[in-house]
Each structure stands twice: as C-alpha cells, then as structure tokens.
Amino acid sequence: MPSHSIDPVIAIATAPGRGAVGIVRLSGARLHGFAHHLLGKALQPRMATYLPFPDAQQQAIDHGLALYFPAPHSYTGEDVLELQAHGGPVVLQLLLARCLQAASESNPATGQAWLPGLRLAEPGEFTQRAFLNDKMDLAQAEAVADLIDASTESAARSASLSLSGAFSAEIHTLLEQLIHLRMLVEATLDFPEEDVDFLEAANAQGQIHTLQTQLQTVLQRARQGALLREGIHIVIAGQPNAGKSSLLNALAGAELAIVTPIAGTTRDKVQQTIQIEGIPLHIIDTAGLRHSDDVVEQIGVERAWQEIAKADAILFLHDLSRQHDSSYQQADADIAARLYQQADARPPVIHVWNKLDLIAAPAISTEDPAQEPALLCISAQTHQGLDALRQQLLTIAGWQAMPEGVFAARTRHLQALHEVAQHLQNADDHLQSPLPALDLLAEELRLGQIALGQITGEFTPDDLLGVIFSKFCIGK
Structure with a gap:
C-alpha cells in the first residue's frame, strides 16, 4: 500500500445511481471527535443514531443513521464512521463534500484541522486496510470482491464459503504440516551421520504423501471454485x-x-x-x-x-x-x-x-x-x-459437483497450488534417491511453504497487492 495509507479515507460505499439507502463511509484514526464536530452530537460505539446531517450553515442535508465503530472492532481495524442517508446521488455527494470540508476546519482545542489528510479512498482500500490490519487474510479479502461480482447463486455460495475462512483454514492446515516436515528435515542437517535413519523413523516420506493427497483435494475444490467464478468462453462457429x-x-x-x-x-x-x-x-x-x-x-x-x-x-x-x-x-x-x-x-x-x-x-x-x-x-x-x-x-x-462445497478461487490460487504440488514432488524425488540431498529437500519444502503463503498473503509482494485491490469497487 502507498505511504499515505495512514491517511483517513472516505468514499460513497453504495453503488452509483438512485436507491432507498446510500452510505458514506470513513476509516482512519480519531474519528470520534470528528463525528461530534460533523454531526453536533457524540455517538455511542456500535449504536445507530438517527439525526440530521447538517451542512456548514447547520441546515440539514438529510436525516439518517450514523454509526461509529472504534478500532480495532471494525471492518478495517481502524475507527470507522458510516452515514446512512437516502440513496440519491446528489444527497450522497453533498454529504461527501461536507465531510471533506469539515475535516479541514480548525479544532479550537488544538488549533489543528479536525481530520487532517482526509482523502477519497482508492478502489478496494477499505478491504486492503482490513487485510493489512489482520482483520482477514488475502484469500478472504479476495472473496469479498468475488461475492460482490458473483454472477450465479453457486458462485455466491462459494465466495461466501471462502469469506468465512474455509479456504484459508485448508491452506493453514497444509502450511502447518509442511512447516512441521520442514523443521524435521532441517533438524537432521545438524546430525548428518543419522539423517536418513531419523527421517525414516519419522516417516518423512509418508508425511509428504499425505500432504500430496490433501493438496490434491484442496486443488480440486479450488479448481471447481475458479470455474464458478470465471466460467468458460464458448464460441459457436460454422x-x-x-x-x-x-x-x-x-x-x-x-x-x-x-x-x-x-x-x-x-x-x-x-x-x-x-x-x-x-x-x-x-x-x-x-x-x-x-x-x-x-x-x-x-x-x-x-x-x-x-x-x-x-x-x-x-x-x-x-x-x-x-x-x-x-x-x-x-x-x-x-x-x-x-x-x-x-x-x-x-x-x-x-x-x-x-x-x-x-x-x-x-x-x-x-x-x-x-x-x-x-x-x-x-x-x-x-x-x-x-x-x-x-x-x-x-x-x-470440467465441472464436478462437490458435496462439501467449493472455494471461490482465482487463477493465482491455482497456480500457487500447482507450484506447491511440484515442490512436494521434487522433495519426494530427493527423499527417494539413493543418497538423499537433505539440503535440496529442505529447500523444496521452503519453496512450497512460500507458495502456499502467497495464497493467504503471508509472502505476497506489495506490487501483487496493488493489482488485486485495484480491481475492487470504490467504497469497498
């Protein structure tokens, strides 16, 4: 995320156009005092308050609900303020403009602006902050966008399953077993005269085969989830x-x-x-x-x-x-x-x-x-x-109904899982060689751990994060 990520951000969080309800959302630090200045009333945490939304002349722009969620118990892990008004585009733009104006007004107690640096949120920035503040992992964050973009009921259900953490839980289970095996192999590097016997006693090869079997199950469910999310393109020709x-x-x-x-x-x-x-x-x-x-x-x-x-x-x-x-x-x-x-x-x-x-x-x-x-x-x-x-x-x-459900998966998830499968196969080959090279075996397991960690965001480069969240909608 860019260096200005600590700035407070604001956006209209509902879809463009007219609707019964529209939401203006803010996220940042120290929003409680700003909310009091903006609305003329202190808000109770996590309680909806019905009140007028005044402009700079204290004339009501609209009447609606205000909700304040103090950090860390909010969607982003920061202070969050939501203003729920009638869903007219003009009303929401007026509220947005008033918030930006009020943020720059001087606080008599400090002589500083009430909310310095308040700016419009970038696409997906609220969810990106939730990821960076450990409110969800990367697979769950992507599931938010997948749930919004779901074009079928099945796709929505698979996205909801991933958002609940089911996909991440499977990945973490694989990670724990892979890390345990990696620690076992690396521990033997300190005792080279006993390494092979030690690994045989610990059934290292059996652990690899168990990992491979479990990985294939996860991969199959993820592959079906990717199909639900993306579908296939079929051309009628003749x-x-x-x-x-x-x-x-x-x-x-x-x-x-x-x-x-x-x-x-x-x-x-x-x-x-x-x-x-x-x-x-x-x-x-x-x-x-x-x-x-x-x-x-x-x-x-x-x-x-x-x-x-x-x-x-x-x-x-x-x-x-x-x-x-x-x-x-x-x-x-x-x-x-x-x-x-x-x-x-x-x-x-x-x-x-x-x-x-x-x-x-x-x-x-x-x-x-x-x-x-x-x-x-x-x-x-x-x-x-x-x-x-x-x-x-x-x-x-390639559709196969899965009784236990499928995960909302993306191409990058499948690529990572295939990469893990290859590293496990390489590790198995090293272990089965007449003279096992434990340093190469340990390296393959390390690379497999990194590939798995990319799914949940533990080893994800910042430039990839930028690509992922840039495809989210504004306000989410």
Whole structure:
C-alpha cells in the first residue's frame, strides 16, 4: 500500500445511481471527535443514531443513521464512521463534500484541522486496510470482491464459503504440516551421520504423501471454485445459415441475435452469459465462416477466427439439411482443418448437427481428424437435444459437483497450488534417491511453504497487492 495509507479515507460505499439507502463511509484514526464536530452530537460505539446531517450553515442535508465503530472492532481495524442517508446521488455527494470540508476546519482545542489528510479512498482500500490490519487474510479479502461480482447463486455460495475462512483454514492446515516436515528435515542437517535413519523413523516420506493427497483435494475444490467464478468462453462457429444465432437464442432463452434466412446476417460477435447448473458459460455467436467479397463481412469473419483462437471450447455447428451437399461438406472440412491447425493447446471442439426438425432420419458421415467424442444432433428451433448439449458443455468445462462445497478461487490460487504440488514432488524425488540431498529437500519444502503463503498473503509482494485491490469497487 502507498505511504499515505495512514491517511483517513472516505468514499460513497453504495453503488452509483438512485436507491432507498446510500452510505458514506470513513476509516482512519480519531474519528470520534470528528463525528461530534460533523454531526453536533457524540455517538455511542456500535449504536445507530438517527439525526440530521447538517451542512456548514447547520441546515440539514438529510436525516439518517450514523454509526461509529472504534478500532480495532471494525471492518478495517481502524475507527470507522458510516452515514446512512437516502440513496440519491446528489444527497450522497453533498454529504461527501461536507465531510471533506469539515475535516479541514480548525479544532479550537488544538488549533489543528479536525481530520487532517482526509482523502477519497482508492478502489478496494477499505478491504486492503482490513487485510493489512489482520482483520482477514488475502484469500478472504479476495472473496469479498468475488461475492460482490458473483454472477450465479453457486458462485455466491462459494465466495461466501471462502469469506468465512474455509479456504484459508485448508491452506493453514497444509502450511502447518509442511512447516512441521520442514523443521524435521532441517533438524537432521545438524546430525548428518543419522539423517536418513531419523527421517525414516519419522516417516518423512509418508508425511509428504499425505500432504500430496490433501493438496490434491484442496486443488480440486479450488479448481471447481475458479470455474464458478470465471466460467468458460464458448464460441459457436460454422458456415453461414447453420443456425448459430438460433442456437445462441435457444441457449439464452431470449431473442438476442437477429435470425434470417439470408446468409451472412451475423457480421459481428454477439455474446451472452448463461448458467448451466450454476456454471457461467460465456457463449459467443460469430459470423459465418466463408470467403466473401463484402468488406464488412470479411471483418466479421476475421473477428470470428480471433474469438475462436481465444475460446475455451468451440461449438462447431453443422447443418443437417445440407449434409449431402458435397460443396457444403468440403467447406466444413476446410473449416475443420483450420480449427485443428490452431496452437498445440487448442480448445476442445464439440461437433453439433443442427436442424434435426427438418429431416426424417439423420445419416451423418464425417471424418473427424481429432477423433472427438460422439456427435450431437439438435434442433435450435424445437430445442430437441439441447439438454444433451448442455451436459456436454459441463463435461467440457470440467465441472464436478462437490458435496462439501467449493472455494471461490482465482487463477493465482491455482497456480500457487500447482507450484506447491511440484515442490512436494521434487522433495519426494530427493527423499527417494539413493543418497538423499537433505539440503535440496529442505529447500523444496521452503519453496512450497512460500507458495502456499502467497495464497493467504503471508509472502505476497506489495506490487501483487496493488493489482488485486485495484480491481475492487470504490467504497469497498
């Protein structure tokens, strides 16, 4: 956090726009006297007081509730003052301006400003102060933002689980066992003539294997939580008039994309987030893939390929009504060849045959160079086969329901857990070698401890903290 973090801060803590209630929040030191000066009345800690909020001329800006939370028993661990008024933007801006004005006014008793240095809070600064004051660890702080940003009920529940400390508790359990094992190994470095026998007696290898098993359980729950938080991006691709826009509309349950019999109607991407069993899937409809002399359509096709390159999965949509058209089959084959020429880590391709409602008995014959799973036949018009497609999308996403719940996890959490797994594997390899190098074994355990500590913030660099909290909303 920057050096001015000791300054008192203020922000409107409710979302922009009109609402029944709006909150102006302050955090800093010695707010009790400032609150008395601002409001003309002493506030009792943790008790809501209904009173007018006066301006500089002692005319009421509004009437509402004032709450004072003395340090350290507050959200940030500092003194916190909240003014709860009616949620009009003008009212809240007037309150904000009045607080800034009152902060600079002179205290007759000291001759100094009532609240010197009061400034507008930066994004996430209230929660960042809570983290720095040990009110929560970094994983819990991130869960605050995840709970606010949750797009599904399942995502909200997983964020709430992490905010309660469940994810952090699992990490701390792993840390304690890893530290114990590390101390055991480093203690043997003082007695090199007995090191191997000592580690065997302490079952060091068994402890590593137990750690690896527990780590995989945490990693699996975290991976599912990251899926709930971020979802996956799925691109619908195919030739013009294959029914891509109709499929998007069918999956979304709304007429989002224009559908006409005219080839090339979709010229730019149309995106919608849908939920399947609580998993957010970001579905992107793209322009039909074909050669065109139309400059605008060419741009749309190029953008389609750009989206395909970034996708987590691709729905390659085919037209059953044209399955016997040799030119259509050749064009599909050309598209498939380009799909499989993408980067080595290309996304999975789901082949879907649409317009099942237009034919009596589909007789699909296609050669798939990647030997993908069985093809799906659907009708975007009648919704036949859509349930099977939804389940296939969940399978591609890697979703597995966890009876004990999942944690709201981020990419950095998964990277850290994978790093720990690698260090544990290296440690196990060193321990199993004919002549164990205990110094290397101890170093791998130390690096694993650091990687685990990055999740909860024990070893997190300041620049990473800046990136994390800058993505929070103002006032939180």
